[in-house]
Amino acid sequence: MNEQKTIFITGTSSGLGKLTAKYFAENGWNVAATMRTPEKETELTAYENIRVFRLDVTNPDQVKTATEQAIRAFGKIDVVLNNAGMGTYGALELAKEEDIDWQFAVNTRGPINVIRAFLPHFRANGGGMFINVSSFMGVTTAVPLGSLYNMSKFALEGLIEGLYYELKPLNIELRLIEQGGSKGNNFQESIVWNTHPEITAYDGLTEKLRSIMAGADDSQLDDPMEIVNVIHSLATRETNQFRNVIGSTGNQLMQLRHSLPIEEYMDTMRSYF
Numbered sequence: 001m002n003e004q005k006t007i008f009i010t011g012t013s014s015g016l017g018k019l020t021a022k023y024f025a026e027n028g029w030n031v032a033a034t035m036r037t038p039e040k041e042t043e044l045t046a047y048e049n050i051r052v053f054r055l056d057v058t059n060p061d062q063v064k065t066a067t068e069q070a071i072r073a074f075g076k077i078d079v080v081l082n083n084a085g086m087g088t089y090g091a092l093e094l095a096k097e098e099d100i101d102w103q104f105a106v107n108t109r110g111p112i113n114v115i116r117a118f119l120p121h122f123r124a125n126g127g128g129m130f131i132n133v134s135s136f137m138g139v140t141t142a143v144p145l146g147s148l149y150n151m152s153k154f155a156l157e158g159l160i161e162g163l164y165y166e167l168k169p170l171n172i173e174l175r176l177i178e179q180g181g182s183k184g185n186n187f188q189e190s191i192v193w194n195t196h197p198e199i200t201a202y203d204g205l206t207e208k209l210r211s212i213m214a215g216a217d218d219s220q221l222d223d224p225m226e227i228v229n230v231i232h233s234l235a236t237r238e239t240n241q242f243r244n245v246i247g248s249t250g251n252q253l254m255q256l257r258h259s260l261p262i263e264e265y266m267d268t269m270r271s272y273f
């Protein structure tokens, strides 16, 4: 008989995290579903094989507690999905100091906190897997005013690729998900926009970007179940691809990025704005 596997997921209050938690639970996995405000959750708590724990990935005490709680509840964690993330957009000059730090704290330092908390457990078990939700904006640039988000996901990419060499000898696997905009999440609503009442130099670009983002209808957005299915096939080791570019926009961009010298790629991107 197959042993029941367990996945630990960050950021399960909405979007991809919630969908992945439900899919894994419905496919026989135990799920440690973590979120900042578990008191608001009603859907995931209805599943017998999902346990919900409080976790803000920027809070080291909560990372320690949630890790211990999940291990205590399920005995063994097989896969950790670093999914929690948010975007800070707008001109760097206009960004508040705390928003710059927060972007890094959630998208980059958060996964570092979670990975470090689980390494002793994975070493003791003789292995494990960290799947990390990045973005196509972690492997290429695509929009103006996205530099802070790019920074956070590019840094995540470097972290995970670097760790590959360190953890492979311990049978600890690392995977990256490079997704684009998908349906059914709160990502856009949660964006922190850098603005300044007196500096207008970036207004044109900002308006253009905001209108492109707001105008993206469902036909331009990817089906999040495609992403969930890739996460599942990585967790079950049906596939072992390190970088997983998912969705039409991401794949088109990556093709363009690889087919052109960087200057031509950037000129092409710029021509859209």
Ligand SMILES: NC(=O)c1ccc[n+]([C@@H]2O[C@H](COP(=O)([O-])OP(=O)(O)OC[C@H]3O[C@@H](n4cnc5c(N)ncnc54)[C@H](OP(=O)(O)O)[C@@H]3O)[C@@H](O)[C@H]2O)c1
Pocket (backbone or CB within 6 Å): 010, 011, 012, 013, 014, 015, 016, 017, 035, 036, 037, 055, 056, 057, 058, 083, 084, 085, 086, 087, 106, 133, 134, 135, 136, 179, 180, 181, 182, 184, 185, 186, 187, 188, 190
């Ligand atoms: N949607 C896109 O366009 C897109 C594109 C490429 C990559 N991504 C990446 O996909 C991942 C999932 O995002 P999504 O699309 O599903 O958007 P989402 O619906 O906004 O989900 C993001 C999740 O992260 C959580 N989160 C934010 N800050 C957190 C923190 N400090 N600690 C713990 N959890 C935190 C949010 O929880 P709260 O409810 O508490 O805020 C939410 O559950 C993110 O890493 C994002 O960067 C998204």
